[in-house]
Amino acid sequence: MSPGTPVRLLGDEMHAWSDLDGAHGPGPVRGTGLAALLTGAYGRTLVVGPHHPELLDTLPPADLTVLVRGLPDAEALAARYADRPGVRVCCGGPERLTTGPAYDTVVALDGLARLNSVEGAELTWGEAFELLVSVLRPGGRLLLGVENHIGLHRLLALPAGSTDSDWAALGEYDDTRPAGLARLRDRLAAAGLRIGGTWAAFPSPRAPVALLGTELLADADLTGFLQAALAVVEPARLGPVDPEPVLPGPVDPEPVLPGLADPERLAGAAIRNGAALELAPGWVLLAERRPDHGTVPVGHDTWAPAAGATPAAAVLVQEGRVRQVHPDQAGGWRFADGGAVPSGRTVEDLVVAASLRRDLPAVRALLTAWQSGVEAGVPADRLVVTPTGDWHGLAAATEPVAALRRLASRLVDAGLADLWPAGELAATLAVTAGQRPGPLVGDGDDGRVRGWRELTVDRDRLARELTEARALQRWYERTLTERDDELKRLRRIVSLLHGTPTARAGRLLLAAVRTARSAVRRPTP
Amino acid sequence: MHHANHYYGHSHVLARYCGLDDRDPPRIHGYLQHGWNIGDGMAPDHEFVPGVPLFLWSERTRRRAWSLGRRQTYVVGAPWAYLLAMEPDGPQRREGxxxxxxxxxxxxxxxxxxxxxxxxxxxxxxxxxxxxxxxxxxxxxxxxxxxxxxxxxxxxxxxxxxxxxxxxxxxxxxxxxxxxxxxxxxxxxxxxxxxxxxxxxxxxxxxxxxxxxxxxxxxxxxxxxxxxxxxxxxxxxxxxxxxxxxxxxxLGADRLLPPVELRRLLRWPEPGADAAGPANGAARDGAAFEQATPPVAAGERPGMGVAR
Missing domain, CATH: 3.40.50 (Rossmann fold)
Structure with missing residues (x-):
């Protein structure tokens, strides 16, 4: 460590603890998507809680204070920023922060649950929140991450064991923690904060790859786009791994583990039903402390950040690329690179609706158009058809066979298999799409995370198919037995008839005929 | 269970507090912290068997032990605090x-x-x-x-x-x-x-x-x-x-357990449950204490009174 950047020991520091290495808990909050929201940070900036260093890298380094509770983390960060004199790394409990001038920006994207040290006071959410507000100067900005305790990631999770960081985790039983987004926004308003933006974080609060603003989520025309945005397979990454990482440990991906159900499917349903904000795994709020110190009556006083510093309406990380969405002055929404955000529904939704209507011509038209077009390899759940009939792929194309199998698998998981003839559904879809009949060849892995619900659907389907197969087998056996019996009876009759004088005379006559015929055919020498 | 449980007569103090025979304290089913430290409460050379609980002095030590990967960690308070709870301070002269x-x-x-x-x-x-x-x-x-x-x-x-x-x-x-x-x-x-x-x-x-x-x-x-x-x-x-x-x-003096809870935690018998149970004066002291003890606010007990 450079002698110019020692760690400032505030007290209550944890001597042998690391949040950043991911060995004692879920690792730091991370992801290039969140980095896009940090562009609004300015001036004297404070970061509290475990943030991946690549997030810290995006903050203005002229006057940056970082507070972590573990000494190894603090030392690693101090070494990383040894050449940046404006960066101060502090270590200890949050209650020791109260000295010094107020901050222009306070960043707590990890939330407030991992600030306390085992050595210090166990601050509640409310106490930690008040502390952060108290160190924010009037007019300063707070960027706060909050986990939703009834978010999809929790609703669908299997019971998980506690981690080393759960020594006194109150979680949803902390009465000082606002329950739900509406109360959270009220709490911020009551503390004198004006909200400038709210984003729903998917698929996890700590490693989101989709951050969707409330206005975007409220646009019903974007159902297909939003569903496609949440149909994310890849975990959050921060880009290339540092060849010589300052911080040890696997911190980039948050593994997507099998849970009670496929999270993508439920996320899609949440979008379709307008409940994505309520069921988001987490929220990120950008707020400004009112310059006049006043509190705001309940009713969400909002604040519009100045032009040029307007945060994105949505940030998506797709195939390692960050895509930001902004409102279009002409109405609608545009990507930062100029492309329009498509309105409409996904091909999958359209196929499902047509199937439920039993409108086979419509299904055939959709599948044929999809598989004969350039988007044949784009998964149907990530392909949007606009009201004008344009097709917009929102994911990279894979093998068309894999896309077909993925659609078939999702239709089966959705409980729609009985709308189709029995057999391999992907092959049936291929035929409906105008392809030659035959077994599908190619990579069949659709890369999906499946849960207990899908296993149950599979089990029920297989059990039904087994019952039907057994019934069919019994029918075959019964039919076979009947025909065997018939055959035996006929053979007995044949055998009986074989020894009668009539039969013998007949055989002699036949023999004579054969001899005569061969004599006639024999060529004359 | 572990020989360090008997250091300094700790198990004897707890047995007396629990109304049991303190001449021969029962086996503590767990590891009892026997000194103040800044780690997980146990001695550095302590060997651990998975599943055996840790009986720690303070909440801070319990939090720290948990963060260091220990589970089944329970705060009971220091035996010293129990001893003071049983031995009221007298009006003796203090000097030096x-x-x-x-x-x-x-x-x-x-x-x-x-x-x-x-x-x-x-x-x-x-x-x-x-x-x-x-x-x-x-x-x-x-x-x-x-x-x-x-x-x-x-x-x-x-x-x-x-x-x-x-x-x-x-x-x-x-x-x-x-x-x-x-x-x-x-x-x-x-x-x-x-x-x-x-x-x-x-x-x-x-x-x-x-x-x-x-x-x-x-x-x-x-x-x-x-x-x-x-x-x-x-x-x-x-x-x-x-x-x-x-x-x-x-010392966890604000976290002392009532005897009945402590017996339960240490998996000790109830007084008199054993035919050869306590018959000495110390055990009777403990039983008497049991009836008078509040579960918390140890600092306000007669035995915890401090001459200032």
Whole structure:
């Protein structure tokens, strides 16, 4: 460590603890998507809680204070920023922060649950929140991450064991923690904060790859786009791994583990039903402390950040690329690179609706158009058809066979298999799409995370198919037995008839005929 | 379960508190913390068997132990706090300072200048000084005479006990009697004895050369961390209210369990459940205490009363 950047020991520091290495808990909050929201940070900036260093890298380094509770983390960060004199790394409990001038920006994207040290006071959410507000100067900005305790990631999770960081985790039983987004926004308003933006974080609060603003989520025309945005397979990454990482440990991906159900499917349903904000795994709020110190009556006083510093309406990380969405002055929404955000529904939704209507011509038209077009390899759940009939792929194309199998698998998981003839559904879809009949060849892995619900659907389907197969087998056996019996009876009759004088005379006559015929055919020498 | 559970007569104190025969305390089904430390509460050389619970003194130690990967961690409070709860403080006269020079444990050797330490003690302490040595140092005539020649009274509370052998149920009782005879308690390192003294009503002090164990490697941050984290407890004069608050926290005196809960946690029998059960006076004391004990607010019990 450079002698110019020692760690400032505030007290209550944890001597042998690391949040950043991911060995004692879920690792730091991370992801290039969140980095896009940090562009609004300015001036004297404070970061509290475990943030991946690549997030810290995006903050203005002229006057940056970082507070972590573990000494190894603090030392690693101090070494990383040894050449940046404006960066101060502090270590200890949050209650020791109260000295010094107020901050222009306070960043707590990890939330407030991992600030306390085992050595210090166990601050509640409310106490930690008040502390952060108290160190924010009037007019300063707070960027706060909050986990939703009834978010999809929790609703669908299997019971998980506690981690080393759960020594006194109150979680949803902390009465000082606002329950739900509406109360959270009220709490911020009551503390004198004006909200400038709210984003729903998917698929996890700590490693989101989709951050969707409330206005975007409220646009019903974007159902297909939003569903496609949440149909994310890849975990959050921060880009290339540092060849010589300052911080040890696997911190980039948050593994997507099998849970009670496929999270993508439920996320899609949440979008379709307008409940994505309520069921988001987490929220990120950008707020400004009112310059006049006043509190705001309940009713969400909002604040519009100045032009040029307007945060994105949505940030998506797709195939390692960050895509930001902004409102279009002409109405609608545009990507930062100029492309329009498509309105409409996904091909999958359209196929499902047509199937439920039993409108086979419509299904055939959709599948044929999809598989004969350039988007044949784009998964149907990530392909949007606009009201004008344009097709917009929102994911990279894979093998068309894999896309077909993925659609078939999702239709089966959705409980729609009985709308189709029995057999391999992907092959049936291929035929409906105008392809030659035959077994599908190619990579069949659709890369999906499946849960207990899908296993149950599979089990029920297989059990039904087994019952039907057994019934069919019994029918075959019964039919076979009947025909065997018939055959035996006929053979007995044949055998009986074989020894009668009539039969013998007949055989002699036949023999004579054969001899005569061969004599006639024999060529004359 | 582990021989360290019987150090200093800890299991005997808890047996008495629980109304059981303290001449032969039952087996504690778990590991009982036997000294104040800044790690997970257990000794560094402690061997762990998975699934065996840890009985720790304080909530802070429990949190720390959990963060270090320990599970089944339960706060019971220090046996010292239970002893004080059972032994009400009398109106005896307190005088002078009892001084605990930092000591090594079995097989360890302290490297330091006793002469310089004696000079520091003399410069700070106005009244008579009693020096309490660990049994190893006490057996060393050279070390003992060093302090005796300085005019200090030299005592030893006894042998803490070996592997289930030579147990000394009277250890803490002797220590309590000595502490209550002194106005101040001091040491060159913050240690269990300082916290014990604070809880027993002494004014604390931590000063002087902290000395070193031969080959000592700082564990969990060592002395620098202790001096930083518990800075308020260092110096020749310490705020008594702050000290008492910290001692109550570190010894878990605010977390003492009622006997029935403690018996349940340690998997001890109910009094009288055994045919050869308690018949001595100590057991009857414990049973009587059981009826009077509140589960918390130990600092307000008669036994925890502190002469200030």
């Amino acid at each position: 300072t009892i001084w605990y020079p930092f000591h090594g444990w079995e097989g360890q050797r302290v490297v330091g200048d006793h002469g310089r330490l004696i000079d520091e003690i003399r410069s700070v302490e106005a009244g008579p000084v009693t020096v309490c040595l660990y049994w190893q140092e006490y057996r060393s005539t050279r070390v003992r005479q060093h302090y005796e020649r300085a005019g200090f009274r030299v005592v030893c509370h006894g042998y803490r006990g070996g592997r289930w052998r030579d147990l000394d149920p009277g250890f803490l009782h002797r220590q309590l009697a000595e502490l209550r005879g002194h106005r101040r308690v001091a040491s060159n390192r913050l240690c269990s004895a300082i916290y014990y003294g604070i809880l027993a009503g002494c004014e604390p002090a931590v000063y002087g050369d902290p000395m070193q164990l031969a080959g000592e490697a700082p564990v969990w941050g060592g002395q620098p961390r202790i001096r930083r984290q518990w800075a308020q407890l260092h110096g020749p004069r310490i705020d008594r209210d702050v000290a008492r608050e910290l001692a109550v926290t570190e």
